[in-house]
Amino acid sequence: MRIRLPSLLLVALCGLAPAALGNLLHWSVWLWGFMSTVTASGSLLLVLTFLGSGHPRADPYGTEEPEPPAAPTEQPYQETRVIDAALPSAVDGYDFLFSATVWWRPAPDHTGRSDGASPALAVSAVVSRALEIVCRKQPGRASFARFFLEGELSVPLPDRSGRVMALAADATLTLAPADRERLRKLSDLRKDEEIWEYERQHERNKRRYLGDDVLQSAGSAVVWWLARHENEIEKAVDMIGPLAQIAAAANDEEVPELFRHLLVPPVGARSEATVGGPLWDAPGPGAEPFDREAEVGAADRLVLLMAAVGVKPDMDEYTVLVHRVVTSLEMAELYEAADEIRRALLPMSDQDDGAGEGEGPDADTGEGDTASRPFRDASHQPHRPTAPRAQNEDGDES
Incomplete structure (x- = not known):
């Protein structure tokens, strides 16, 4: 007023x-x-x-401004639904399933002209806008794409014909269960392959480091071992032979002559109890080099085993253990190994005693001596080990 x-x-x-x-x-x-x-x-x-009072005087000069016309009343939004519309993703064969609530109303220029096609136009406009967004998204990023989609579709925009204004709310974007399972398996396989590739590369690096650096020569192998065991100088000396052998094998070469006397003793050697010499005899002059591929005999393996556990030839347990091994082998019908160990490791007196135990009432016929061991009958009993002879205080056998 x-x-x-x-x-x-x-x-x-x-x-x-x-x-x-x-x-x-x-x-x-x-x-x-x-x-x-x-x-x-x-x-x-x-x-x-x-x-x-609402009765203003008429302006005789016409200076009163005209009142603006009343704005037209906007029509309310109407609702429709989109359920599981298939939208292609960035990966061929994997489609998104799009669902949303579509709100629409006639455009201001088409107020009062709405017809049955308006809901379809609104749905088409919303789906077209969603398609432009999700066609560049990876199928494994459906949750992220859904939030981006909700923000873009919440703005009301006209359709292509300009007849309706449409927006979307409560938008959901999912994948079919089978596609989700496939993507999960592919993801697990890809991760496993990456881990395997890293492990293989790590193994290649280790081989390259050992072959090209550590085991390039016996000297480099010894230096490498000593660097890892700085306070074990004496043990490093004992490891020179094995390290030289490993380095030669890594380079497909023979062990240098300088380190051959430090290698594992020859396989064909005998123990002190058998030949009276050292545990292994070195090859004489002019002898062929030791063949490490030759088969190691049962007696040699037993000697190594007893030496490893500390059983020496001058101990009573030595003879008892050999007898027990021979008896066990004969009971298992492994007569060749038993004979080899008996001949190599048992004294002749023990072998004679063992043979006498097997003589029966028909020993005079001589059939038991001429029969071969693998073909002896079922009544044949294996040799029994003789008990170690007791010694008196003077060392004489009783």
């Missing part, structure tokens, strides 16, 4: 009239001032009452 210029002039005239009249009639200043105030206030109150 605005007070026009004529109304202000009326209020001013009413306020000045008592002052002019009081001046002519010689009223006191207080009297005509009070009267001017009352008349001005009364006229202003009348003007405000008249303007507020």
